[in-house]
Amino acid sequence: MILNNVIARSEATKQSMPYRLLVTLTFLLATSAFAWPWSGSGEKKSTEEDQARIKDSLQLEEVRSLQREVETLTRIRLQKADSLEKLEAEHWKRRYAESQLTEEHQAASRELDGRYSKLSTDLGRVTEEVSASKSLTDEAEDNAKAEESSYDALNTQVKLSIEKSLGDMLGDYPVGMNGRILRLKTAADEASKDVPNTIGAVQNFMNDMLLRHEMTYTQSYGREISQVGSRPDVAVNRLRLGTVFLGEVAQDNGDVQALLRSGALQGKVFEWNAALPLEMATNIKRAVMQAGDAVDSAQASAQVAIPLDVLQNKAVKNAISDTKELSWSEELEAFFKKGGIVMYPLMLVAIFALLLCLERFLVLSFRGHLGRRFLKKLNALVKESRYEDAANLCLKKRTSLSMVLFAVLNRARDKREDAERSLQEALLREQPRLERRMGLLAAMGTIAPLLGLLGTVTGIITLFTVITEVGTNDARVLAGGISEALVTTETGLVIAIPVMVLHGLLSEKIEKVTSEMYVQSTSLLNRIFGKDA
Numbered sequence: 001m002i003l004n005n006v007i008a009r010s011e012a013t014k015q016s017m018p019y020r021l022l023v024t025l026t027f028l029l030a031t032s033a034f035a036w037p038w039s040g041s042g043e044k045k046s047t048e049e050d051q052a053r054i055k056d057s058l059q060l061e062e063v064r065s066l067q068r069e070v071e072t073l074t075r076i077r078l079q080k081a082d083s084l085e086k087l088e089a090e091h092w093k094r095r096y097a098e099s100q101l102t103e104e105h106q107a108a109s110r111e112l113d114g115r116y117s118k119l120s121t122d123l124g125r126v127t128e129e130v131s132a133s134k135s136l137t138d139e140a141e142d143n144a145k146a147e148e149s150s151y152d153a154l155n156t157q158v159k160l161s162i163e164k165s166l167g168d169m170l171g172d173y174p175v176g177m178n179g180r181i182l183r184l185k186t187a188a189d190e191a192s193k194d195v196p197n198t199i200g201a202v203q204n205f206m207n208d209m210l211l212r213h214e215m216t217y218t219q220s221y222g223r224e225i226s227q228v229g230s231r232p233d234v235a236v237n238r239l240r241l242g243t244v245f246l247g248e249v250a251q252d253n254g255d256v257q258a259l260l261r262s263g264a265l266q267g268k269v270f271e272w273n274a275a276l277p278l279e280m281a282t283n284i285k286r287a288v289m290q291a292g293d294a295v296d297s298a299q300a301s302a303q304v305a306i307p308l309d310v311l312q313n314k315a316v317k318n319a320i321s322d323t324k325e326l327s328w329s330e331e332l333e334a335f336f337k338k339g340g341i342v343m344y345p346l347m348l349v350a351i352f353a354l355l356l357c358l359e360r361f362l363v364l365s366f367r368g369h370l371g372r373r374f375l376k377k378l379n380a381l382v383k384e385s386r387y388e389d390a391a392n393l394c395l396k397k398r399t400s401l402s403m404v405l406f407a408v409l410n411r412a413r414d415k416r417e418d419a420e421r422s423l424q425e426a427l428l429r430e431q432p433r434l435e436r437r438m439g440l441l442a443a444m445g446t447i448a449p450l451l452g453l454l455g456t457v458t459g460i461i462t463l464f465t466v467i468t469e470v471g472t473n474d475a476r477v478l479a480g481g482i483s484e485a486l487v488t489t490e491t492g493l494v495i496a497i498p499v500m501v502l503h504g505l506l507s508e509k510i511e512k513v514t515s516e517m518y519v520q521s522t523s524l525l526n527r528i529f530g531k532d533a
Helices: 002-035 043-171 177-191 198-216 278-296 315-323 328-367 372-383 387-397 400-409 416-435 438-470 475-485 487-528
Strands: 219-228 231-241 245-250 256-261 270-273
Touching: 043 177, 043 198, 177 198, 219 245, 219 278, 231 278, 245 278, 256 278, 328 416, 328 438, 328 487, 372 387, 372 400, 372 487, 387 400, 400 416, 400 487, 416 487, 438 475, 438 487, 475 487
Parallel strands: none
Antiparallel strands: 219 231, 231 245, 245 256, 256 270
């Protein structure tokens, strides 16, 4: 910028020098012009001298001006040289600063590159560690979920086992049942918590199972408070041999009762029975007393004869049942209970079918009545052409046959075609009245054996369920259960056979009445319109 200013000044100086010379010459000429009119020829020489001096002055002035220009140019050159030196120094100073900055920048870049490389290495290592940690975490989560699922499955299985044991409790051995229910309820509560205590539930459940098996393989004798027959809170001496025998003898009057296996289809496996045969009651009482004497005398090797088949083959139960005499109402009630819940719809089917048979029998007895005296009197009136009187006679009877004959007599004064159409209408009207509800009665006869078969299948399923749960080693138990299951089939057949017989009799009656209506109406039509025909 300084160099530009110097150049501008030198140019201005160059332009100002001719301007100065021109001013000087103009001034001299003006002076000569003013002096010339008053000068003579003598002064011509002085004028030339003046001109020479002026010329010399001009030259001298020009030289001076040139010297001044040279000085000015020299000074400008020096100034320019100084400015150039300053500029060059400033340039090199800036170059040096720039080089310094470049070196600092390169050093900083190298440092940053090193730090970046180190950070990249550290980042890669951290990324690998994070990936490895994530993989381990995912694996641990999967393992935890699998363990949790296994734990939940185990807890669910434990709950199902506990619930099954509680459901089977009603058909199990009743001794110690209250304690078993408390233990199983506690186990169920432990397994049903928000945070289930499966271990505690399993411990309670296994303790109950161990105590139950221990009862199966142990025997005991003691004094208890029990209910003998209908007497509650009776002090008894109780003798138990595993789960195959349990006998009690009242201390006050010597009443005897025993816990026997019933094998009923309704799941009642054990039941108390105080109505024992005399011989059996005497043997049980003797066995209980012998056991009591052995306990009192501390005889560990004493042997007691128990009057019961250890195989529990229901022979004792059958002997007890044979000793009881039942009335016909009690036998019917027992028979009804053996069939189970299917006996109720079978009873409804029997009642409904009986009502339908009675209703159809009454309807056919009234509307299907075929009176011979009525037909004889009607034929006599028709023979005398007293059609109005014959029609009134038909209206008085109000049977299906009389209504059909009335339709013909009502058109006796008309053409034969009108009488035939009236006859067809009457037949179409009366025949459905006679056949009404016969299809429903036939359906009742078909449904009854099907319901009986349903009851048999249900009973056999229940029987095998009981056998699976409690087991049996006697084929007579299985045969007895099947015989009880077949009660419903027997009942269904007992209902269906009479219903079908009655349905056949009623259908035959309807067919007879319908045929008689066709015969009598056609005969009457021919007698009235015989001449036209």
